Amino acid sequence: xxxxxxxxxxxxxxxxxxxxxxxxxxxxxxxxxxxxMMPIILLVFAACEAALGLSLLVKVSNTYGTDYVQNxxxxxx
Amino acid sequence: MMTYIVFIxxxxxxxxxxxxxxxxxxxxxxxGLIVSGGVGCGIVLNFGGSFLxxxxxxxxxxxxxxxFGYTTAMxxxxxxxxxxxxKTVLGAFVTGLLMEIVMVYYVLKDEEVEIVFQFxxxxxxxxxxxxxxxxFSEEAMGIAALYxxxxxxxxxxxxxxxxxxxxxxxxxxxx
Numbered sequence: 001x002x003x004x005x006x007x008x009x010x011x012x013x014x015x016x017x018x019x020x021x022x023x024x025x026x027x028x029x030x031x032x033x034x035x036x037m038m039p040i041i042l043l044v045f046a047a048c049e050a051a052l053g054l055s056l057l058v059k060v061s062n063t064y065g066t067d068y069v070q071n072x073x074x075x076x077x
Numbered sequence: 078m079m080t081y082i083v084f085i086x087x088x089x090x091x092x093x094x095x096x097x098x099x100x101x102x103x104x105x106x107x108x109g110l111i112v113s114g115g116v117g118c119g120i121v122l123n124f125g126g127s128f129l130x131x132x133x134x135x136x137x138x139x140x141x142x143x144x145f146g147y148t149t150a151m152x153x154x155x156x157x158x159x160x161x162x163x164k165t166v167l168g169a170f171v172t173g174l175l176m177e178i179v180m181v182y183y184v185l186k187d188e189e190v191e192i193v194f195q196f197x198x199x200x201x202x203x204x205x206x207x208x209x210x211x212x213f214s215e216e217a218m219g220i221a222a223l224y225x226x227x228x229x230x231x232x233x234x235x236x237x238x239x240x241x242x243x244x245x246x247x248x249x250x251x252x
Contacts, residue, residue, distance in 0.1 A: 001163060001165055003100065004100075004102070004103050004152075006103035006106075006145075006148070006149055006152065007097075007100045007103055007106055009145070010097050010103060010106045010107060010110055010145065011097065011098055013110060013141065013145070014094055014097060014098065014110055014113065017110070017113060017114060017117055017133075017137065018094070018117075020117070020129075020133065020137075021090070021117045021120060021121060021133075024121045024124070024126050024129045024130075025120070025121065025124055025126075027219075028121075028124045028125055028126045028129075028216060029124065031215060033215045033216070033218060033219035033222075034219055034222055034226065035219065036126075036129070036215075036216050036219030036220045036222075037219065037220055037222065037223040037227050037230065039129055039132075040129070040132060040220065040223070041230060041234055043132065043133075043136055043137060044234045044238065045234070045237070046141075047136070047140065047141055048237065048238060048241040050141050050144070050145070051144070051241060051245055052241065052244065052245060052248075054144060054145070054148050055245045055248045055249050056248065057148065057152065058148065058151075058152075058249060059248060059249065059251060061151070061152040066152065067152045
């Protein structure tokens with residue numbers, strides 16, 4: 001059973017999605033109008049983070065051929 | 078059924094999350110995330126947040142998931158694991174499914190569930206109408222305030238996006 005690095009990036013995106021939905025519901029429910037911009041800003045920074053994670057995955061995949069986590073074994077302590 | 082639509086959508090939301098966190102092959106995980114994203118948009122729409130819900134569709138699914146999709150297509154393996162092909166993945170998915178069914182059963186039975194803090198069945202999430210807001214949508218006005226009260230926020234996020242592009246170009250340059 002091989003673990004992909006991509007699965008961890010997908011789980012990170014899932015966390016950002018759940019934060020977005022939770023924040024939106026709380027802000028809409030409490031009529032806290034001015035904070036409605038916060039979920040959008042959260043989405044912007046989540047997009048940055050996803051793009052950075054993907055670029056690292058591309059570099060790993062270029063070196064090793066696949067993105068298996070077992071390949072990241074240079075530091076052996 | 079329409080009074081419970083948010084409850085049903087939230088069950089599908091959690092099942093989508095269980096679907097990708099049980100770690101099948103990334104292409105199927107992406108499918109679970111797309112389902113969760115679509116249903117999450119539906120949940121936000123049901124609370125009156127039309128702009129925020131459609132932002133999920135446009136930016137999150139239409140932007141980020143497309144990029145994840147073709148990166149997965151680039152770095153994928155010859156025999157991808159679907160949920161039923163591997164005992165580990167199937168076991169994790171069934172465990173998540175069972176935990177969700179137990180939680181739904183307790184919510185339907187008692188009207189309130191207390192695990193770490195209290196989830197009230199329908200009481201907490203009724204929207205309180207604090208007087209009428211006239212002819213404009215509050216949420217759209219709040220987001221429009223991004224350009225008046227939140228001008229510094231726009232500058233900071235725009236600059237950090239540009240710096241993010243520079244960082245990614247430096248990472249992928251590698252010689």
